[in-house]
Amino acid sequence: MTDRYDVVVVGGGAAGxxxxxxxxxxxxxxxVVDAGEPRNAHAAAAHNxxxxxxxxxxxxxxxxRREAEGYGAVVVQDRAVDARREDDGLVVTLAGGDVVRARRLVLATGLTDVLPxxxxxxxxxxxxxxxxxxxxGWEVRGRRIGVLATSDNAAHQTLLLRQLSDDVTLFLHTGPEPADEEREQLEALGVRLVRGTVARLEHDDALRAVVLEDGSRYDVxxxxxxxxxxxxxxLYVRLGGEISDHAFGTYIASSPGGRTDVPGVWVAGNATDLAAMVGGxxxxxxxxxxxxxxxxxxxDAEAAVARARRALAPAST
Ligand SMILES: Cc1cc2nc3c(=O)[nH]c(=O)nc-3n(C[C@H](O)[C@H](O)[C@H](O)COP(=O)(O)OP(=O)(O)OC[C@H]3O[C@@H](n4cnc5c(N)ncnc54)[C@H](O)[C@@H]3O)c2cc1C
Structure with a gap:
């Protein structure tokens, strides 16, 4: 590891x-600086x-990581805690104390799932x-599936799961009452609607039931x-970037290729595209x-031209 790179990539998930x-x-x-907490770390397998x-x-x-290192990338396990701009580029400080400079920065930091x-x-x-x-979804096809509603997207999510099982229950919990059209669709497909606040999910080494505050219990x-x-x-905010709002959360806005509004700073993966899976x-x-x-x-080409012109210019007296 040196203190100067063409590019520092923060985040060593699929995108970084x-x-x-x-x-x-x-x-x-x-x-590549990676804190080692990819979003799907809790999953045993990645599908699609x-x-x-x-x-x-x-x-x-x-x-x-092996493939990146095979092409000369340096991958370190650390957390980038600060980023700022200096005359000669972007400066990133790591939790371990290292300070590195780069011509470009890729934020591949992913997202945080804020769970109900x-x-x-x-x-x-x-x-x-x-x-x-x-x-x-395929792994739970045909099983008893509950949907915990916390937003108005719950009816759509329920339809997606109903495609995979004919035993689906929508727990309205803190979500809104489905619109008339949605309710008609859900009922026609045999989805049960349960009103009331969910108190807890009962589990041991597997999920067993949804328990409501009124004590009623539904096996799932x-x-x-x-x-x-x-x-x-x-880091994007520290560099002066603004976070954008999305119906499902927040993201770093970028061009289709990942260029952000902050010069020299690029973004890829879930930090900019909340729906991106591993492949995306x-x-x-x-x-x-x-x-x-x-x-x-x-x-580099412009710098080469400037150097060539300087070399050709008559020496000043
Ligand atoms: C439970 C679950 C299961 C999933 N299953 C699938 C699946 O089966 N198939 C599929 O295609 N997708 C799946 N996904 C989605 C998948 O996890 C994401 O699409 C993918 O992880 C996004 O890659 P990423 O590189 O953008 O972010 P991440 O994989 O989250 O990687 C970001 C990395 O950046 C690091 N990082 C963040 N901030 C810093 C910092 N300041 N300094 C250093 N490092 C930092 C993190 O520690 C992490 O290692 C699943 C998601 C979840 C939550």
């Missing part, structure tokens, strides 16, 4: 490592990852408490929740890496 591979393959010097279907998420990232505050949700998160029917095998998705954007996050990392290299080759 893919950016590092792309940049390394373009012979850019890259540092073409060619690696059902892979252990940590095994996938270990392979990605119901006992049992956190304990079973990533196992039989899930949020994404595409990630883990899985529960779907809708976390609030909050982009990990502290990796693809965004590749795009950001390519976009940055594209910028740097032009910057």
């Amino acid at each position: 490592l893919a950016a590092a591979v792309t940049l390394g393959r373009s012979l850019r010097s890259v540092l 990852v073409l060619g690696r279907e059902g892979v252990d998420p940590r095994e996938l990232l270990a392979a990605g 505050d119901v006992p049992g949700v956190r304990e079973r998160w990533g196992a039989d408490v899930l949020h994404c029917p595409y990630c883990h 095998d899985a529960v779907a929740v809708a976390p609030r998705f909050v982009a990990n954007a502290d 996050s990796a693809a965004a990392g590749v795009l950001a890496g390519a976009g940055i290299n594209g910028e740097l080759v032009h910057e």
Whole structure:
């Protein structure tokens, strides 16, 4: 590890490592700083990852780290705690005390899932408490699925899960009453609607039941929740960036390739695209890496022209 890189990538999940591979393959010097807490760490398997279907998420990232390092990227386990701009680029401070400089910064910091505050949700998160029917819906197909409503998206989420099981119960909890059209659809599909606040999810080594405050108990095998998705954007704010609001949380706005409004700062993966899965996050990392290299080759070419002109200029007397 040195103190100066073409690019510092903060976050070594799918997005950050893919950016590092792309940049390394373009012979850019890259540092990846990773705190080692990928969002899907609680899940035993990652699905819809073409060619690696059902892979252990940590095994996938270990392979990605090896691939990035194979192209010369330096990957360190640490947390970036500050970022600021100086004349010669961006300066990133790590919790371990290192200070590194870069021409470009990629924020691949992911997001934080803010879970509903119901006992049992956190304990079973990533196992039989899930949020994404595409990630883990198939695993609970045909089982007894509850949906914990906390927003007006719950009816849509319920329909997605009803596609996978004919035993689905929508617990209205803190969510709004479904609109008439939604209620008609849910009832026509045999979805049970349960009104009342959920007190807890009963579980031992597996989820057992949803228990309401009035004491009523409903046996379930899985529960779907809708976390609030909050982009990990502290460094972006420190650099003067503004966080954007989304119906499902917050995100760092960017161009389709990942360029942000803050010069030199790029973003990829869940920090900018709350719905991106592993494949989409990796693809965004590749795009950001390519976009940055594209910028740097032009910057390098302009610098080369300036040097050539200086060399040709008559020496001043
Ligand atoms: C329970 C669960 C199951 C999922 N299952 C699937 C699935 O089956 N298939 C699928 O495609 N998707 C799945 N996903 C979504 C998947 O986790 C995300 O798409 C993916 O992790 C996004 O990649 P990322 O690189 O943007 O962020 P992350 O993977 O979250 O990586 C971000 C990294 O940045 C690090 N970081 C953050 N801030 C800093 C900092 N300041 N300094 C240093 N490091 C920092 C974090 O520690 C983390 O390692 C699941 C999500 C959840 C919550």
